[in-house]
Structures are given as C-alpha cells and as structure tokens.
Amino acid sequence: MHVxxxxxxxxxxxxxxxxxxSSAYWAPTLDRLAxxxxxxxxxxxxxxxxxxxxxxxxxxxxxxxxxxxxLERRELAQVILVGGSMGGxxxxxxxxxxxxxxxxxxxxxxxxxxxxxxxxxxxxxxMAAAPWNEETVTPIVAGFFYQxxxxxxxxxxxxxxxxxxxxxxxxxxxxxxxxxTFEELGRIAVxxxxxxxxxxxxxxxxxxxxMQKRIADARLEVIxxxxxxxxxxxxxxFHELALPFSARALTTSRGR
Numbered sequence: 001m002h003v004x005x006x007x008x009x010x011x012x013x014x015x016x017x018x019x020x021x022s023s024a025y026w027a028p029t030l031d032r033l034a035x036x037x038x039x040x041x042x043x044x045x046x047x048x049x050x051x052x053x054x055x056x057x058x059x060x061x062x063x064x065x066x067x068x069x070x071l072e073r074r075e076l077a078q079v080i081l082v083g084g085s086m087g088g089x090x091x092x093x094x095x096x097x098x099x100x101x102x103x104x105x106x107x108x109x110x111x112x113x114x115x116x117x118x119x120x121x122x123x124x125x126x127m128a129a130a131p132w133n134e135e136t137v138t139p140i141v142a143g144f145f146y147q148x149x150x151x152x153x154x155x156x157x158x159x160x161x162x163x164x165x166x167x168x169x170x171x172x173x174x175x176x177x178x179x180x181t182f183e184e185l186g187r188i189a190v191x192x193x194x195x196x197x198x199x200x201x202x203x204x205x206x207x208x209x210x211m212q213k214r215i216a217d218a219r220l221e222v223i224x225x226x227x228x229x230x231x232x233x234x235x236x237x238f239h240e241l242a243l244p245f246s247a248r249a250l251t252t253s254r255g256r
Contacts, residue, residue, distance in 0.1 A: 011103060012076050013246060014067065018085025018109070018228075019176070020140050020161040020169055025084065029231055032239050036247060064094040071101055080246050084108040085203065085228060086172065092181045095188050105192040106242060109200055109228045111207035112182035112214070120177035128170045137161035146199040146227030185214035192218040193245045195238065197226030 013033055015026040067090070071079060081102045083091025088110025095102045114120050130136045141157045148154065192215045196208040205222045212220040221241050226233040231242070 011246075012074075012079045014071075014079045014081050016067070016081075016083040016087030016090050018087045018144075019172060020137065020164050021085070021087075021144075021157075022160045022163075024156070024160060025229060025232065026082070028235055029082075029239065029242065032243060033246065036243060063090045064097055067094055068098050068101065071098075077101070078103040080104045080106070082106040082108065082242075083110060084231065085110055086176055088203075089176060089179060089181070092185070092188070095190065096181065096184050099187070099189065102190050104245065105188065105190055106245060107192065107194045107208075107211065109195070109197055109203045109230060111203045112185055112211050113180040114177050117177045121174060124170055124173035124177065127173060128166075132162065132166040134158055134162065143202060144228045145233060146197060147225065147233055149232070182210070182214065185211060186216070188215045188218075190217065191245075193241065194218055194220045195230055195241060196220070196222050197228060197230040197233065198222050198224050199226065200228045200230075202228050 013030070015023070015029065017023060017025050078101060081091050081095060081104070083089070083106070085108070088107045089112075091105060091107060092110070092112065095105050127136065137158050141154065141161055142148075144157070149157070194208045194211055194215075196203065196205045198205060205220075208220045208222070212218045223230040223234050223237050223241075226238075231238045
C-alpha cells in the first residue's frame with residue numbers, strides 16, 4: 001500500500017483507485033476536498049505493487065485488509081470511503097466487512113459482479129501471455145476514457161499502468177472476474193452515492209442501477225460525456241455531486 005495524505009479538518013476521506021491506476025486518478029478530487037476543508041484525505045490504496053518489488057499475487061478479496069489495517073493504525077474510527085472501478089469493489093467489501101468504519105460510501109464506475117466472467121478470464125490470460133509494455137497497456141488505458149485526454153496525460157496514464165506489476169495485475173483481473181457483492185449489498189446501511197459515466201462500457205449505468213436497488217440509502221447519478229473515469233473526464237459535474245455528498249458528513253461531524 002502507498003498512502004498520500006492531505007492535511008485538513010473533519011472526517012477523513014479514503015480514495016481507492018482502480019485497475020492499473022494510481023493515486024494520480026484521485027489527485028484532483030483530493031485537491032478540491034482540501035480546498036473545502038472536508039478533512040484529512042488519505043487517498044490511495046495501491047493494489048498493484050511496483051514491478052521492481054516483489055510481484056505479489058494478492059486476490060481481490062484480500063485487498064480490504066490493508067485498508068482496514070491503515071484505519072486501525074491511524075486510529076480512524078470512521079471515514080468517507082471512495083472507490084473507483086476495481087477500487088469500488090474493494091470499497092464495497094470494506095463497507096460490508098467493517099461497517100462501523102464507514103460513514104459514507106461513494107462508488108464510482110464500479111459494479112457488484114462481472115457480467116461475463118469467462119470473457120474476463122480470457123482477457124486476463126491474454127494479458128498474462130503478453131509482454132508488459134506500452135503496446136499491452138495502451139488498450140487498457142484507452143478503456144478508461146470516453147473522450148481521449150491530451151497526449152501528455154495519456155502518456156502519463158500509460159506510464160502508471162506500465163509501472164504496475166504484471167503478475168499482480170493479472171491476478172487482479174482474474175479474481176475480479178469471479179467476485180460478487182451483489183447478494184450482500186442489502187447489508188450496506190450507510191448513505192451511498194453511486195456515480196456512473198453514461199458511456200462507460202466496463203461498468204454501465206445499468207450496473208449502477210442494480211446496486212442502487214440493493215442498497216437502501218443509495219442514490220444514482222449518471223454523468224453525461226463520461227466513460228470509466230468521470231472524475232477526470234467531467235470533473236466539474238463530478239465534483240458538483242461528490243463534494244456536497246462529503247460536505248454533509250463534515251456538517252454532521254461538527255454537530256456532534
């Protein structure tokens with residue numbers, strides 16, 4: 001795990017990034033949160049260790065454990081939990097296993113099950129057999145966006161993906177193919193905001209609607225002109241939704 005922190009007041013926000021991503025995908029959100037004084041932000045759970053280090057193959061179901069350990073060590077009783085894509089799957093598992101640790105849940109471009117597990121496993125096998133280079137990660141990064149970012153941004157996102165451990169990425173893809181939280185979502189009892197990009201092909205607005213039906217206190221928002229990373233593709237609209245959702249937690253904590 002790699003943690004980036006922003007000082008502040010109020011509740012802590014924990015942002016968990018997605019497959020072959022890093023804390024850079026949440027940096028703009030954390031900057032905006034810091035500006036509003038929502039609180040200390042501890043944004044990053046690095047699911048993919050640096051390829052220069054031990055390329056541990058850690059199944060997705062175990063990823064919430066280091067996050068829970070982090071909260072324990074920092075003596076954080078409750079946090080606002082944010083998860084994007086595969087990080088949203090981790091966030092769901094954390095909210096289910098450690099419900100008292102989560103005051104609010106923001107799920108972005110994620111789902112509660114994989115629609116076609118055999119196809120997902122086949123893609124993981126192709127990834128495992130390919131060299132881990134720019135040619136391999138280019139379609140992965142391209143799938144994050146509906147509107148192509150500027151060339152320098154794309155190059156930076158490709159570099160982030162290439163920096164990941166290939167064995168860890170393959171294990172993540174394989175384990176995520178079979179993970180399901182769908183039948184358990186009814187146990188999530190905290191206010192939940194689900195944000196999906198209208199043009200997201202990996203986690204569609206329909207995925208969000210299915211989750212909303214299962215979580216009692218959930219709201220679904222679909223952002224136009226966005227794909228799998230609405231916080232980067234349509235940042236103004238995303239933060240119009242996400243910041244007030246977090247700010248309500250701040251108001252509650254001050255009133256205690």
